[in-house]
Amino acid sequence: MAIESREDIMNILEGITYPGFSRNIVSFGMVGDVTIENGSVQIELKISSSDENKKQQVVQEVRDAIKQEGVSDVSISLVDPVESGSSQSIGGPGGGQAAQQGAGDPWADHHAIPNVNHVIAVASGKGGVGKSTVAANLAASLKEQGHTVGLLDLDIYGPSLPTLFGITDQPYLTQDERIAPLEKYGLKLMSFGNILGDDSPVIWRGPMVAKMVDQFLNGIDWKALDYLILDLPPGTGDVQLTLVQKIEITGAVIVTTPQELALQDVKKGANMFRKVDSKVLGIIENMSYFKCPHCGEDTDVFSRGGGEKESHRLEVPLLGRIPLQTEVMEASDRGKPIVLSEPESAAAEAFNNIAQNLAEQIR
Ligand SMILES: Nc1ncnc2c1ncn2[C@@H]1O[C@H](COP(=O)(O)OP(=O)(O)OP(=O)(O)O)[C@@H](O)[C@H]1O
Numbered sequence: 001m002a003i004e005s006r007e008d009i010m011n012i013l014e015g016i017t018y019p020g021f022s023r024n025i026v027s028f029g030m031v032g033d034v035t036i037e038n039g040s041v042q043i044e045l046k047i048s049s050s051d052e053n054k055k056q057q058v059v060q061e062v063r064d065a066i067k068q069e070g071v072s073d074v075s076i077s078l079v080d081p082v083e084s085g086s087s088q089s090i091g092g093p094g095g096g097q098a099a100q101q102g103a104g105d106p107w108a109d110h111h112a113i114p115n116v117n118h119v120i121a122v123a124s125g126k127g128g129v130g131k132s133t134v135a136a137n138l139a140a141s142l143k144e145q146g147h148t149v150g151l152l153d154l155d156i157y158g159p160s161l162p163t164l165f166g167i168t169d170q171p172y173l174t175q176d177e178r179i180a181p182l183e184k185y186g187l188k189l190m191s192f193g194n195i196l197g198d199d200s201p202v203i204w205r206g207p208m209v210a211k212m213v214d215q216f217l218n219g220i221d222w223k224a225l226d227y228l229i230l231d232l233p234p235g236t237g238d239v240q241l242t243l244v245q246k247i248e249i250t251g252a253v254i255v256t257t258p259q260e261l262a263l264q265d266v267k268k269g270a271n272m273f274r275k276v277d278s279k280v281l282g283i284i285e286n287m288s289y290f291k292c293p294h295c296g297e298d299t300d301v302f303s304r305g306g307g308e309k310e311s312h313r314l315e316v317p318l319l320g321r322i323p324l325q326t327e328v329m330e331a332s333d334r335g336k337p338i339v340l341s342e343p344e345s346a347a348a349e350a351f352n353n354i355a356q357n358l359a360e361q362i363r
Pocket residue numbers: 126127128129130131132133134155158160232233234286287322323324325326327328329330332333347
């Protein structure tokens with residue numbers, strides 16, 4: 001086919017999808033100016049992504065596709081619509097308006113998430129204490145109590161939501177090019193895992209993580225929500241910092257296990273929210289005691305009282321204690337949180353009480 005017009009170019013480029021998405025780069029609005037002159041073709045690509053590899057992959061694919069049509073002189077320029085100040089929103093993986101960051105003062109565009117009543121961060125300074133399990137079950141409990149609930153997994157390094165809900169689909173983009181959340185068990189769900197896939201190594205640091213999180217926090221079309229639960233990665237790194245700088249959250253709940261060793265890290269997590277004047281709504285003590293499936297007896301595996309101690313220190317309520325139960329882990333691994341799969345269990349009861357306490361605390 002002879003290339004004669006912009007339309008010819010667009011037809012060819014419609015065959016190229018943005019890496020990790022099923023939509024093509026034309027529909028994302030990534031193709032800017034096109035010039036065809038004396039048998040040479042110049043194409044401007046507007047991609048605002050922190051992932052240099054993806055940009056280069058698109059450039060290469062565009063070049064190859066045009067060359068395949070017999071054009072040997074192809075030049076491609078990349079512009080960042082955010083940095084260049086273009087008002088065009090390309091949404092999706094490139095970000096567009098969602099990625100606009102206040103230059104200089106990182107707190108400059110601190111704002112609420114539109115149409116979301118309460119944003120609750122589930123956090124802890126420590127890894128593996130059950131943040132993701134708690135976030136998923138809290139979301140499910142609040143939904144069972146009649147609220148409209150979304151769950152956003154912000155763990156860019158080790159997303160859990162795809163496993164916890166058995167959902168690996170990729171999201172599609174709405175007409176105004178925002179990410180439509182996935183839905184399961186009546187909850188709205190989104191995770192970096194659903195965008196990045198299982199095996200993409202996460203090598204981003206500092207500013208790239210901040211940009212990605214910012215886009216994610218702003219680029220999802222939740223419609224109206226009573227509660228948005230955020231599952232945070234462990235620690236007090238870039239994700240947490242971006243969150244508190246950019247988004248007005250209702251507050252954080254801090255998850256801990258009862259033993260002293262866990263509490264040291266948990267203190268750091270709670271202190272971070274305090275320092276930036278975000279409310280700590282309460283402490284949740286997970287794996288508080290072992291519920292024996294045979295005799296029904298409770299055993300304090302990790303000693304006792306840690307959550308209570310921390311709640312006194314912070315002068316916030318202990319929202320509840322969750323037993324260590326094999327069924328909690330099994331339910332998570334099967335992709336249906338225990339609150340939904342075994343609502344009569346001791347753990348589900350604990351989660352339901354915590355959700356109620358949390359809702360009351362917010363009121
Ligand atoms: N109450 C519980 N009873 C039994 N198993 C639990 C309980 N809470 C969490 N687990 C299990 O412990 C493991 C760690 O939990 P989870 O992934 O929720 O922790 P996390 O704090 O989110 O970890 P990370 O810091 O890696 O994000 C998982 O296998 C989970 O199923």
